[in-house]
Amino acid sequence: MPELGVVCGGLALKNPVIAGSGEHTMTAGGIRAALAAGAAAVVAKSVNENPAARAQLDGTDYLLLDSQWRPLPWDFAPPPDASLFGRSGLMQRDFDSWMEELAGLDAEAARVGAYVIPSLILADLDAAAGMAARIAGYGLRALEFNIGAPHGPEAAAGAIITERAAARVHEITARIRAATPLPLWIKLTGQSEDVGALASAAMDGGADAAIVMGRFLAMVPDLETQAPMLGTSGAIGGAWSLPLTCRCLAQARARCGPGFALLGTNGARSGEDVARMLLAGATAVEMTSAVMAGGFAVVSDAVAALDAYLARKGGDAQGLVGLAADRLQGYGAQAPRPGFWRQFVPPEAR
Numbered sequence: 001m002p003e004l005g006v007v008c009g010g011l012a013l014k015n016p017v018i019a020g021s022g023e024h025t026m027t028a029g030g031i032r033a034a035l036a037a038g039a040a041a042v043v044a045k046s047v048n049e050n051p052a053a054r055a056q057l058d059g060t061d062y063l064l065l066d067s068q069w070r071p072l073p074w075d076f077a078p079p080p081d082a083s084l085f086g087r088s089g090l091m092q093r094d095f096d097s098w099m100e101e102l103a104g105l106d107a108e109a110a111r112v113g114a115y116v117i118p119s120l121i122l123a124d125l126d127a128a129a130g131m132a133a134r135i136a137g138y139g140l141r142a143l144e145f146n147i148g149a150p151h152g153p154e155a156a157a158g159a160i161i162t163e164r165a166a167a168r169v170h171e172i173t174a175r176i177r178a179a180t181p182l183p184l185w186i187k188l189t190g191q192s193e194d195v196g197a198l199a200s201a202a203m204d205g206g207a208d209a210a211i212v213m214g215r216f217l218a219m220v221p222d223l224e225t226q227a228p229m230l231g232t233s234g235a236i237g238g239a240w241s242l243p244l245t246c247r248c249l250a251q252a253r254a255r256c257g258p259g260f261a262l263l264g265t266n267g268a269r270s271g272e273d274v275a276r277m278l279l280a281g282a283t284a285v286e287m288t289s290a291v292m293a294g295g296f297a298v299v300s301d302a303v304a305a306l307d308a309y310l311a312r313k314g315g316d317a318q319g320l321v322g323l324a325a326d327r328l329q330g331y332g333a334q335a336p337r338p339g340f341w342r343q344f345v346p347p348e349a350r
């Protein structure tokens with residue numbers, strides 16, 4: 001049996017598959033189902049102090065789209081290339097009762113060698129630091145802090161912050177680092193020119209890991225109604241996101257070095273995709289859309305597929321981390337191939 005365990009951002013994980021934060025981790029039932037499916041960690045639905053961020057949950061709507069941007073049925077059996085487009089809000093529970101419940105669930109998780117991780121999303125930094133400072137007191141064992149949620153620009157002013165500036169990432173991370181002794185994972189936006197610089201800023205600010213990378217804001221015109229689908233912009237991600245995430249992981253690894261843990265999120269749909277993100281530099285992978293749209297068996301299938309991949313290729317999960325990233329070359333390293341381009345051009349244009 002290949003070794004699936006990894007050490008990631010201050011936690012020993014029994015495998016690299018994490019159920020990422022979303023609507024399916026908003027209830028005890030969802031969290032227990034993810035644990036039962038074998039997730040090494042479950043990141044609970046995020047909370048913050050802002051009433052507008054909570055109110056936004058009542059305006060949620062989601063669409064699964066095929067590769068031609070046609071809506072698919074939400075039947076928990078989407079094709080692997082479905083994109084999830086939509087808008088979401090934050091947990092409507094009050095912070096203390098949610099942390100209390102999560103601490104109980106984390107104690108259950110510990111019995112199966114797993115973790116339940118609370119998540120905060122940045123609105124006001126003082127308020128976030130205050131909440132972060134209280135999390136260890138509930139007995140919880142780690143904190144994920146999302147400063148890259150895509151909905152920031154569309155949310156009510158100040159309700160959800162999408163932080164793009166490296167200097168601010170450093171400042172915010174240092175503030176939360178000072179507030180909690182727990183392993184601290186900072187979740188970053190992908191809507192930045194230099195995600196590697198953001199990861200490096202999180203590392204310098206004292207994070208134990210950076211999560212690369214949040215989804216993108218999008219608008220999808222509907223050919224029939226000639227209006228935007230769902231009426232607004234929304235966040236989008238799909239299988240197509242994976243290569244974009246992998247490049248940013250590789251950039252972050254080059255910038256931070258192999259000693260700093262990265263987690264992948266945005267585009268993983270299978271155990272093979274988990275392996276791809278590990279090869280790109282992640283030590284663990286958060287899967288959200290695939291689980292929300294496909295059900296919790298996605299988690300157990302991913303663990304089994306990763307296991308099968310390792311059995312076929314040899315080695316262990318930790319050993320995969322960064323193998324492809326460290327072989328990434330610049331265009332200049334490729335041998336010249338004069339005239340080779342012609343075979344990719346329609347014959348009459350050669």
Ligand SMILES: Cc1cc2nc3c(=O)[nH]c(=O)nc-3n(C[C@H](O)[C@H](O)[C@H](O)COP(=O)(O)O)c2cc1C
Nearest residue numbers: 020021022046088146237265266267268287288289
């Ligand atoms: C409907 C929905 C709700 C989400 N809610 C949260 C959230 O509350 N907190 C958070 O940090 N990320 C949230 N995310 C982001 C996911 O955890 C994940 O990072 C992102 O969707 C990219 O990964 P994926 O391709 O596996 O979905 C949400 C994503 C979706 C689709």
